[in-house]
Amino acid sequence: MQRKLLFLACVISLGIVLQSCIKELDTGNLPVEHKLVIYCMLTPDSLVSVRLGKTSSVLVNEPDSVADAKVELYENGKFLETLTPKGQGWFNSVKTYPLVANIYSIKASAPGFETAEGLDSIPMKVTVEESVKKSWTITVNDVQQELVDFTSYFSPSPKPVNYYELMFFTQTSQALQANSPAKYLIHFIAGSVLEADPCIANENYLNSNFSTFLFTDASLDRQKGYVHIKMMEEFGEMDYYATALGYPYDLAETETDYTVLRSVSSAYYLFRKSYYMYISNQQLFEKWDPSDPLSVLINTTPTDIYTNVKNGYGIVAAYQHSYVRTQLFK
Numbered sequence: 216m217q218r219k220l221l222f223l224a225c226v227i228s229l230g231i232v233l234q235s236c237i238k239e240l241d242t243g244n245l246p247v248e249h250k251l252v253i254y255c256m257l258t259p260d261s262l263v264s265v266r267l268g269k270t271s272s273v274l275v276n277e278p279d280s281v282a283d284a285k286v287e288l289y290e291n292g293k294f295l296e297t298l299t300p301k302g303q304g305w306f307n308s309v310k311t312y313p314l315v316a317n318i319y320s321i322k323a324s325a326p327g328f329e330t331a332e333g334l335d336s337i338p339m340k341v342t343v344e345e346s347v348k349k350s351w352t353i354t355v356n357d358v359q360q361e362l363v364d365f366t367s368y369f370s371p372s373p374k375p376v377n378y379y380e381l382m383f384f385t386q387t388s389q390a391l392q393a394n395s396p397a398k399y400l401i402h403f404i405a406g407s408v409l410e411a412d413p414c415i416a417n418e419n420y421l422n423s424n425f426s427t428f429l430f431t432d433a434s435l436d437r438q439k440g441y442v443h444i445k446m447m448e449e450f451g452e453m454d455y456y457a458t459a460l461g462y463p464y465d466l467a468e469t470e471t472d473y474t475v476l477r478s479v480s481s482a483y484y485l486f487r488k489s490y491y492m493y494i495s496n497q498q499l500f501e502k503w504d505p506s507d508p509l510s511v512l513i514n515t516t517p518t519d520i521y522t523n524v525k526n527g528y529g530i531v532a533a534y535q536h537s538y539v540r541t542q543l544f545k
Contacts, residue, residue, distance in 0.1 A: 251331040257533040263308035284325040331527030346474035361448040378484035380477040402453040406446035472541035483532035485521040
């Protein structure tokens with residue numbers, strides 16, 4: 216009896232000790248690395264535009280805008296201009312259209328932050344010369360599904376190891392309101408890849424539905440000079456744009472199909488590929504519980520996203536693109 220009482224006393228004492236060790240953690244005050252975040256995509260078709268933010272905790276809902284920030288643009292190490300703030304973290308150039316092969320640097324500074332800098336150079340353009348689309352309908356488990364088969368022809372750059380991004384979309388011109396300029400409805404084609412050339416198939420994110428396909432010419436068949444993708448069309452992003460992505464004068468029909476080939480920098484390629492891997496690993500839409508911000512951290516595998524910003528995060532990347540009207544075959 217005495218032994219039982221002694222054992223019970225020990226259990227009660229241990230419980231009191233453990234209870235005294237419990238401490239509530241204020242997740243809103245966890246330390247967060249204090250750095251600037253730069254996002255900039257350079258292309259010769261547009262003035263330079265930069266989105267500037269700051270690191271913040273995923274557990275706290277607060278704006279990422281930075282007060283009293285300054286963003287400067289340099290070309291080959293020479294100062295060009297201070298970008299104009301446009302609100303909500305956006306800064307725009309008023310005179311600079313980037314040129315091929317020049318090195319452009321974005322420097323961002325703000326009180327209380329280290330100066331962050333990212334740079335990149337626009338690659339030489341590779342033109343998509345022809346693109347053919349075949350489509351047919353199949354029935355799977357009494358459900359009709361659309362198969363699409365694209366073959367896009369181009370002459371690869373003679374210089375080894377270049378980076379590309381391939382996209383397919385449809386475009387329609389629509390007047391949303393009377394006496395107002397037409398908007399362009401852009402619908403990007405996406406789906407699960409069933410078959411592809413090695414340069415596409417070797418990429419490791421094809422198990423997810425994305426509407427763009429990154430590849431290098433390291434495994435490209437240069438003698439053929441084309442890329443082939445066959446996929447189950449399932450969904451694609453769509454939105455209205457003020458300007459056409461494809462050529463507006465081609466819009467003789469209700470809906471026009473286009474293929475776009477982007478020549479991208481290595482920074483662009485590494486960032487987009489790491490982002491795709493992040494989305495694929497996180498599976499945010501399946502695992503994220505809005506009532507529990509920690510659910511993403513607990514239920515998923517962390518994946519680093521590539522950055523080329525010194526003393527900060529984000530990406531400064533470059534590309535240029537070419538379009539061709541997609542030829543349709545049923």
